[in-house]
Amino acid sequence: MADVTAPAPAASVPPAAAPERKAHPMWDMLFKRLGFGVITLFCVSILVFAATQVLPGNAASAVLQNTATPARLHALEVQMHLNRPVVAQYWTWLTGLFHGNLGTSLASNVPVTTLIGGRIVNTLVLVLLAGVIGTVIGVALGMWAAAHRDSVLDHVLSVTALAVTALPEFVVAMALVILFAAVVFHFFPAVSVFPPGVAPWTHPSLLVLPVLTLVIVIVPYTFRMMRAAMIDALESDYVEMARLKGMSPRRVLIFHALPNAIAPTIQVVGLNFLYLAGGVVVVEYVFNYPGLGQGLVNAVSDRDIPVIQAIVLILAAFYVLVNIATDMVSLAASPRRRLPRS
């Protein structure tokens, strides 16, 4: 965040884009951050590759398990090209990447894109649905609680939010399954199993409990931040002024307080999305949801390096992009900080 308001170094501005005038600081930031993002991803790929080399056992021994005679192990290692030098293996993967080729899964001998394409969609649906629903509920509840500060319901909401933040997601998930699917009621499916190649939204009932779990986990954070930021805004001089001018409470809340409370909340929303990209692993595990998290767990236990690389890079890219988007949006929401310092 420190560099957000820094003056733009001329070198990083694409010269063709704006030759005669200084680029807008937001564009400048975007290009710089994207550049750093690419470098980050490159470093991540080296780290992940190195880490997979340190792990005991390789894809061949993981596949053969207790049928791994030396002859079988050797044959499979040759077939998987695991007997080549480590640097050469990495180089093959990297050059493949520049040709848009993520490689072939060692464990299943299927192209990585085929293997994880559906999983990306499945996880994205889960993350977006939970993120959007959770944000809307969190912001609405936060605004309401701030406007009705110290009411009974406000206290109930605050205490509940605090309690829920203490619950790990698998506890929430299991509680929901016991309550709504497996034991008490049988309203929704207990596991989210759908055929490969089928989009998850064609089976909406399978999404209910996984999304609900994630929503319950992220709402308290958004709610608490929104409430605090709104209370700050409502106590400010300009809101006082607006009230004195005789504006309706609703108008004060929505047009005067909300725009000023939204910037810190956006940061929390961004963090929530980042959490979702990781937290989804546990939820996918509990519901047997065929997403990226489940794919990554499988790939690590199989030492399936191309698949590990692809999934980790996708998650890392998601982190980078969400971070950039969060900063851009909160910058847009704070007009003062958008101007270059003179």
Next chain:
Amino acid sequence: MDLSRRDLLKTAVAGSLAVSAGGLLSACGISAAQTTSSPLQLSGTPKRGGTLRAAITGGSTADTLDPLAAITNADFSRVDNVYESLVGLTPTAQAQNVLADEITPNAAATEWTIRVKQGITFHNGKDLTADDVIFTFQTILNPKAPAAAAAGLASIDAKGMKKLDARTVRVPCKTPFASFYEALAIPGYSAVIPVGYNLKAPVGTGPFKVQSFTPGTQSTFARYDGYWQSGLPYLDQVVITDYSDATGQVNALLAGQADVVNLLSADVIAVVESQGKKILISEGGGWNPFTMRVDSPPFNDPRVRQAMRLVVDREQMMEILFSGSGTLGNDVFGVWAPEYDHGLPQRHQDIEQAKSLLKAAGHEGLAVQLVTSDIGQGTVQAAEVLAQQAAAAGMHINVRQVTATEFYGPSYLKWVFAQDYWYYNFYLPQVSLATLPTAPFNETHFNNPTYNKLYQEAIATIDPAKRQEIAREMQRIDFTDGGLIIPFFPPVIDGYGANVHGLVPSKGGLSLNAYDFKHLWLT
């Protein structure tokens, strides 16, 4: 972290029992009242049609439809329905012809003649012939890519096989191989694939043909109308879904999203039954041994191995791991085989004798590391129980848990004190894999000259009675001198819905009667 989460999930499942037992809802009472048929009740007339949904653990992206490379439960659940073997195991763990019509040895057990049944077709319509049998064994023994069975069938002279007529093959062996027939019953050892087999368009002779297959996720199979056993299978379709662990499996069964689930732990039996679902408990013949390397200190001293075997309270271990079900072990494998010697004295816990053996060996207060991993039913828990029981004899067993991939990584077969899992098989084929110096999976590095000589004698003896006599002599050596601790043969616990019929318990050690779905029918 992982362990605590798993524990918590288990507790949560167990907790759901409390909820339902409390009678919070009438729904539970209704579903419990509906369950009247016993798991063995086969009296109803089987009905054709329907789709069976199986929730299976043990799979991953490494899932395969290659019957010669199958390893995990998830693999066997699929390949056992698509392919068939020359010889298979009955539910009572006896070897029986499946595709084979007749298999006969010569007098020296150096040559076997296999004739396959007539009128069997692969899913592509091709007839099963002698060429397919030759192709299968040559694929298994391909030196460039040996299959899982290659080590166990190494005596076959792959180049010398000869087709005698359309359905008959002569299989010469480089060394006598009297246990050939029994070895063929090991899962994956004689699953027949057609000449020119292509894994991308896999066909077998089994009751179901492959419709779709996504490793690590889901696969579907359709009834093969040309199946040779008339009237079978009853089902139109089978959908097999991979599950990461028992939590999801049990939830799917309880919520009615799965019809059969495999390999449950004993602690979920009560929950499953309280919700009107069924449990199938089989006495498995598989074994999850502790393996002591007889060529490494401290286990190179037979007294230490004996002491270690004497500290185990086998009954207590089975009670803790499987709530008492399972079969008591006596440090010898092959429990259902006719040659298994039930006359050996049952070994029980004897702390005093263990202590005095340790003292005599100069290893009082022995400290040793036991490498464990979540590889078989209750392996990790068994390690923890053993450590506690051994403490009574003043031993300090430091349990080190590693991931399955690390366990089977570069140190596999080199661990000094570890565990493993084995599926059931007859005694002699398993000896050739486990306890000979030439055995590919000789975890204990066992190399006893008398034992080795006896094996060579047994393998050249066609007469079953004589062979059994020699095998029992070998078992006495296993019992007194071996490096394996086999405290129990774990039970196999599966779950199924009340709408599923035709399931029988089986002793082979694989779930759901070796995933025999052709006899299942739905109501």
